[in-house]
Amino acid sequence: MKANGLWTALPIRWLDRWLPSEVPLLAGAAILVGLGAGGSVWLFKYLIEVATAFSFGWLAEQLLQPWGSWTVALVPVLGGLVVGLIVHFFVGVERHHGVAGIIESVALAGGRLRYWRIPAKALASVVSIGSGASVGPEDPSVQIGAGFGSMFGQLFRLSDERVRALVAGGAAAGIAAAFNAPIAGVFFSLELLLGELNGNAWGTIILASFVSAVFTQAVSGPQPAFHIPAYAFHSIGELPLYLGLGLVAGPIAALYVRLLYTFQDLFHLWHVPRWCKPMAAGLVVGLVGIWLPQLFGVGYGTIEAILAGQDLAIGLLLALLVGKLILTPVSIGGGFLGGVFAPSLFVGAVLGGAYGLVCEQLFPGLPLAPPAFAMVGMAAVLAGAVHAPLTAIILLFEMTNDYRIILPLMFAVTVSILVSQRLQRDSVYTLGLARHGIRIERGRDVEVLEAITVGEVMQRTPVLLFEDDTLEEATDKLMEIRAHGLPVLNRDGELTGILTVQDIERAQTAGKTRVSEACTRELVVAYPDESLAVALRRMGVRDIGRLPVVDRDNPRRLLGVLRRTDVIRAYDLALTRREALRHRAHQVRLGAVSGLNVEEIRIGQGAPCAGRRVSEVPWPRDSVIATLRRKRKTLIPHGDTVLQPGDILAVVAEGEALQEVRSLCGDGGAAHRNGRK
Known part of the structure; x- marks a missing residue:
């Protein structure tokens, strides 16, 4: 703990001494994030190659091959065992998988991630992909980059807004390094993490992605992810065929999202030790891989073969499509660590390739190229799965350089x-959040805002303009209060527009010279x-x-103005309110949020803490007293709360800290763990 405290204190001392301004501080942090992400993702991809060569080279061909070709099915099983043990001992239970956890952190926790767990998760991902699990490398790459952003933000003790910007920059850097696609990385962060454009965040994201891409190209070369021949769009007459591809890709993407969570639920219902589940998932992957080895791992080789125009039968492509749609949910649900991004590219490639072959046979007079449909299918399925169309389009461009x-x-x-959105409202990342009552729009949890009305937070005495005012007077008012717009009233005090x-x-x-001549008359009101959720949408x-904000019965009666800054302040207030309610009623969920052990400990007679104020008890540093239950009442303990024998404390702690809390509570012992008797 002392070493960790010293490591945290050094950046703060440097900042206090040199007092750098905001721009160079964020720029320097973005450069560090980009370099850290680029170097770490490069190492991550190299380790995947080593693990794959070991698993399907020495292990499968030299050690297991003498027992028969079927023994290749044991490779994912052994990989599942290693992954299960790594996750059990070094990662623990997490509420949300991969990018979904980052989205939740950015929206609800100021971008503060448990970055110290990321090396263990990256190692588990290396073993997962290297042993043939049907997952991709992009989720771990994004987590690596976002972890660097969160780490630097927390070490420098930056504000929530700056930490969010660094996390988004780290995520962009991870995509840039994983796919050699810096522009797609920027759009990934803007579409999926932030939801809206912010000046400081924009510069931070671009710089981090740029630095990561420069490092990646310096060590790996500037070549695109896939080398393909030139394909062209010949005539408008081909567009109906691509319309058909989009109509097919949408339902496939929606099905892919639902299957991911269906298999997670099925594995959750299976009551066996958690570290055993990846072995079972590995067995399923291995058995299918005996006949369809293309489904092992990421599958980039198969994608490149399709894009290069190699002769693959429609039946094989459809078998690979069905296999990937099943094995990726099985792998993720069973506990393998990896991404869902690359599998969606694989699904799109085989779908588009098969669709192109069918079109080529149905319309022999058209100069169709099935690989071109495979390229488009990759972006179409990806966009339908992650609900990020700009990211999908730009990523395909940068991965193919076409x-x-x-x-x-x-x-x-x-x-x-x-x-896809018509069939499945939530994306592959946000469905898991929505199932926990968190619905993110524009980087905010709109479910939180459902409990607050516009009238609670609106500005009730806004600065006003009148139709007779000159534009010069209006300009002076806007500059004086630093606003971008003001409501306009007529002589009778009725709302007529906004300027x-x-x-x-x-x-x-x-x-024009008068406000009445310049203001906008067609108003959007609240x-x-x-x-607030409705107003935000x-x-x-x-x-x-x-x-x-107007009276519902009299739309010309102005009651106030709702600004975006009001929504943000109300959002922070709502989060605080919701967390307080959770502490009072659901100690179990506290353990899920923190990732730490939650125990209810009874204070015994004669315990060292009995009869003392909470502030007077020498609690261990790494512990939190979340709630106190006294008879039928649940309380939030404060520093002056006097503890009594028989009180039950909900304690968030692990290891030595938990033992110290038990000692302070005397011989009462643990009443419950995680809410279970």
């Missing part, structure tokens, strides 16, 4: 995501009795920073 089929690509991706900076610029260009659809 921009010639942009029109069918954009068309199929759009159709696919529309169909923004953009309205003033357009009016001055047209020679009502005081509706939830309305802001997002129109990209509006403020909404006039």
Whole structure:
């Protein structure tokens, strides 16, 4: 603990001494995050190659091969055993898998991740992929990068906003290093993690992704992930075929998302030691892999073969499609660590390849290339699964270095995501969060905002403009209060419009001088009795920073103004309120959130802490007293709360700290663990 405290104190002492300004501080941190992510992901990919060569080289061919070709099925089983032990002893139980956990942290915890667990998780991912589990390397790569961002943010004790920006930059750097795709990394962070554009975050994300890509290309070369021949879009007549591909890819993506969580539920219902489950999943993968070895591991070799135009039968492609749709959920649900990003690319490639072959046979007069459909299918299924269309389009461009089929690509991706969202509202990442009552939109948990109304947080006495005001007077008011827009009233005090900076610029260009001539009359409004979640969605659809709040029965009566900053403040307040309620009613969930052990410990007669205030007891540093239950009442203990014999404390602690708390509570012992008797 002392070494860790010294390590944490050194950056703070440096900051206190030199007092760097915000821009160089964030830039320096972004560079460190980019270098750390780039170097670590490069090492991660190298270790995957080593693990794969060991598993399917020496282990499968030299050690197991003499017993028969069927013994290749044992490779994922042995890998599952190693992964299960690593997770059991060094990682522990986590609420959400991979990127979903990062999304939750950015939205709810200021980007603060348990970065010290990431090396063990990365090692488990290396063994998972190397032993043939049907998972990808991108989730661990994103976690590695995001972990660096969170680590530097916490070491420098930065604000939540800056830590979020560094986590998003680390995630972008992870994608840049994993796929040699820096632009896709930037869009990945913006679409999936932040949900909206912020000036400081934008620069941090770009710089971290750029540095990571420069490092990756310096050590691995600038070549794209896949080497493919040139394919072209010949005529508008081909677009209906790509429409069909999008209509097929959407349901496949939605099915993929549902299967992932269906198999997680099935494995959760299987009451065996957790470390045994990856072995069972490995057995399923291994048995299928005897006949379809292309399904082992990431499958990039198969994708490249399809894109290169190698002759693969439609039956084989469809078998690979079904196999991947089953084995990836089995692998993830069984406890293997890895990503769902690359498997969705594999599913899209085999789907598009099979679809292209069918179209080629049905329309022999058209100059169709099935590999072109495979390329588009990759982006279409990916977009439908992760609900990030820009990321999918840009990633495909950067992975193939081919921009010639942009029109069918954009068309199929759009159709696919529309169909997928219609069938499955949540993405592969957000469905797990939604099942825990967390629904993220624009980087915020809108379920939290459902409990707060617009009337609670709106600005009730806003600065106003009147139709008779001149534009010069309006400009002075906007500059004085540093606002981008203000509501406009007529002489009777009725709301008639809103005037923004953009309205003033357009009016001055047209020679107008009065507010009445320049203001926007078609208004988007909010009502005081509706939830902030509804108002936030309305802001997002129109990209509006403020909404006039009006009487529902009289839309021309202005009651106040709701600004985006008001929503953010209310959001933080709502999170605090929700956490307090959770502490009072659900100690079990506290253990899930923290990842630590939660025990209820009874204070015994004559215990060292009995009769003393909470603040007077020398609790171990790595422990938290979450709640106190006294008879039928559950309390949140404060520093002046006097502890009494018979009180039951909900304690978050592990190891030596937990033993110290037990000693302080005397011979009462542990009443429950994780809420179970």
